[in-house]
Amino acid sequence: MKSTKDKIILLRKKIFYYAYLYYTLDAPLISDYEYDELMKQLQELEQKNKNLLIPIANSSPTNIVGSINHPELKTVTHLTSMLSLDNAFNREDYLKFEKKIYKLSGIINSIELCCELKIDGLALSLLYKQGKLKYAITRGDGKVGENVTVNAMTIKSIPLILNGENIPPVLEIRGEVFMKKYDFIKMNTYAKNYKDKLFSNSRNAAAGSLRQKDSTISAQRNLMFCAYGYNIVNGIEDSTTHLEKLNKIKNWGIPISNHTVLCNSSQEVFSYFNKIKHHRILLDFNIDGIVVKVNSIKIQNLLGNSSRYPRWAIAFKFKSIEKVTKLLNVDFQVGRTGVITPIARLKPIEISGVKISNVSLYNKNEIKKIGLCIGDYVTVSRVGDVIPKIINVISSSHISRSNSKKIIFPKDCPICHSLIIQKSKLGNSYCSGGFKCLAQCQQSLNHFFSKKGFNIKGLGPKMINKLIDFDYISTPVDVFRLKIKQLIILKDVGLHSANNLLKEIDRSRHIKLNQLIYALGIVGIGEVTAKLLSMYFNDIHRIMEVQLWDLKKISGIGPILANNIIMFFNDKRNNKFIKCLLNHIHIIN
Numbered sequence: 001m002k003s004t005k006d007k008i009i010l011l012r013k014k015i016f017y018y019a020y021l022y023y024t025l026d027a028p029l030i031s032d033y034e035y036d037e038l039m040k041q042l043q044e045l046e047q048k049n050k051n052l053l054i055p056i057a058n059s060s061p062t063n064i065v066g067s068i069n070h071p072e073l074k075t076v077t078h079l080t081s082m083l084s085l086d087n088a089f090n091r092e093d094y095l096k097f098e099k100k101i102y103k104l105s106g107i108i109n110s111i112e113l114c115c116e117l118k119i120d121g122l123a124l125s126l127l128y129k130q131g132k133l134k135y136a137i138t139r140g141d142g143k144v145g146e147n148v149t150v151n152a153m154t155i156k157s158i159p160l161i162l163n164g165e166n167i168p169p170v171l172e173i174r175g176e177v178f179m180k181k182y183d184f185i186k187m188n189t190y191a192k193n194y195k196d197k198l199f200s201n202s203r204n205a206a207a208g209s210l211r212q213k214d215s216t217i218s219a220q221r222n223l224m225f226c227a228y229g230y231n232i233v234n235g236i237e238d239s240t241t242h243l244e245k246l247n248k249i250k251n252w253g254i255p256i257s258n259h260t261v262l263c264n265s266s267q268e269v270f271s272y273f274n275k276i277k278h279h280r281i282l283l284d285f286n287i288d289g290i291v292v293k294v295n296s297i298k299i300q301n302l303l304g305n306s307s308r309y310p311r312w313a314i315a316f317k318f319k320s321i322e323k324v325t326k327l328l329n330v331d332f333q334v335g336r337t338g339v340i341t342p343i344a345r346l347k348p349i350e351i352s353g354v355k356i357s358n359v360s361l362y363n364k365n366e367i368k369k370i371g372l373c374i375g376d377y378v379t380v381s382r383v384g385d386v387i388p389k390i391i392n393v394i395s396s397s398h399i400s401r402s403n404s405k406k407i408i409f410p411k412d413c414p415i416c417h418s419l420i421i422q423k424s425k426l427g428n429s430y431c432s433g434g435f436k437c438l439a440q441c442q443q444s445l446n447h448f449f450s451k452k453g454f455n456i457k458g459l460g461p462k463m464i465n466k467l468i469d470f471d472y473i474s475t476p477v478d479v480f481r482l483k484i485k486q487l488i489i490l491k492d493v494g495l496h497s498a499n500n501l502l503k504e505i506d507r508s509r510h511i512k513l514n515q516l517i518y519a520l521g522i523v524g525i526g527e528v529t530a531k532l533l534s535m536y537f538n539d540i541h542r543i544m545e546v547q548l549w550d551l552k553k554i555s556g557i558g559p560i561l562a563n564n565i566i567m568f569f570n571d572k573r574n575n576k577f578i579k580c581l582l583n584h585i586h587i588i589n
């Protein structure tokens with residue numbers, strides 16, 4: 001049984017890893033709701049066990065804002081700290097916040113509160129000097145952020161020169177970069193048609209767009225900016241309220257929210273919260289709650305800030321929308337790495353304008369935890385308004401479970417009939433067939449020769465499937481052995497296209513190390529981490545012999561990724577494959 005100290009350490013590691021994926025790579029592994037729940041658990045444990053805390057400021061994510069900066073973007077130091085917000089998930093949480101501000105300020109009379117929308121985007125700081133845009137900086141770790149100035153300049157709602165009067169000489173405007181729902185759908189539709197990267201939600205799309213190397217791509221994404229405050233550097237603030245500050249920003253030519261209201265009691269806040277919750281579906285951008293701020297600047301200064309967030313503001317978040325439907329069946333899918341994922345087939349329902357009929361059940365443990373059976377009525381929610389998830393089974397006197405059937409997890413792979421093995425206590429099961437499994441083979445080859453890997457034009461999923469059907473290829477190495485006589489007998493492949501494909505294959509033999517690492521398909525290793533490994537080791541042979549302590553030195557690689565890398569290169573089959581591959585390719589700098 002884990003001790004309290006072990007629980008705290010494990011929670012910290014998890015949160016640091018998930019924060020890195022979310023803030024730095026724009027590739028969240030869990031929903032905002034699940035992340036917030038982990039943070040809440042950690043805060044409660046740390047509060048109750050202060051004697052166990054490590055006396056270092058950045059040893060816990062509860063003391064840190066944001067995450068590690070992107071390794072390829074230059075950094076800029078914020079002139080004033082860019083803090084995050086504390087969260088309230090229900091009325092009780094919010095009332096605790098109100099009680100605290102009255103207690104800390106010592107004020108007996110009603111404190112006026114300014115309520116705004118919490119736009120689901122990427123926090124950005126705009127530094128203006130003498131009214132001209134000098135830098136656009138992401139939040140980063142709250143002290144140092146990423147320089148995305150060139151891309152931010154393509155956002156039409158960010159003026160390069162401020163208008164109006166009384167503009168402070170040095171000014172930091174704070175706000176959110178986001179993407180409208182229509183633009184997000186349009187972008188993903190285009191990406192799907194051209195087999196490019198799809199984003200899971202508009203927040204990731206906005207973050208990814210702002211971090212592009214090519215500013216023309218950012219310009220095409222139609223990003224928006226909405227300000228929520230500012231700081232004057234080396235000057236005097238003459239505004240007396242937060243609302244006054246917002247109106248100044250608007251007069252200087254930067255958009256603010258049109259849904260801001262003043263409240264004088266918790267009941268008025270709850271009324272505003274419920275109104276926005278019911279009308280958010282009508283907004284043309286995504287929000288995940290409201291932000292409540294003390295309106296008086298004098299009281300804000302009196303309350304001050306913690307190391308992580310201002311004590312005078314809180315994010316009051318929405319709960320996920322939930323609906324009840326019936327579980328019709330469970331199918332089992334085989335992923336690129338062999339992982340067996342149970343997929344719930346549901347009687348279709350609609351949540352927040354999205355039709356849901358399939359939901360991932362993750363693994364055996366998740367099914368056992370919910371107590372799920374085929375035929376059950378279940379509660380489904382879109383966690384964080386993005387990922388559909390089964391929350392629980394409806395068990396009441398009005399709903400019979402007499403016709404429900406137990407979910408039988410297969411012993412053999414549904415595709416290749418190889419033995420299914422369980423590698424961890426987490427409940428994840430894997431097909432042992434490797435490249436012999438058609439599902440793994442197809443997906444691995446698609447990944448290996450994709451745009452971010454070997455990038456062979458003409459070798460898309462359709463061509464790969466043809467080559468597999470003719471038994472020409474079963475591993476990536478086989479592609480480099482293809483002959484013209486094999487290609488020309490394939491359906492819809494003429495002499496010209498066959499020659500072009502062989503030229504492309506020859507061109508791809510010269511590949512950068514980071515592309516090779518990405519192509520290998522190590523679990524959890526995406527484009528950014530592949531570049532990290534490439535920059536640090538600069539040699540595939542060094543990476544193949546890597547030890548855990550080597551990986552711990554690399555900022556941006558946590559314990560889970562490190563373990564995945566070690567396991568991959570400790571597998572004799574993988575080592576044999578790479579050595580064989582190196583006979584057909586040449587790694588370039």
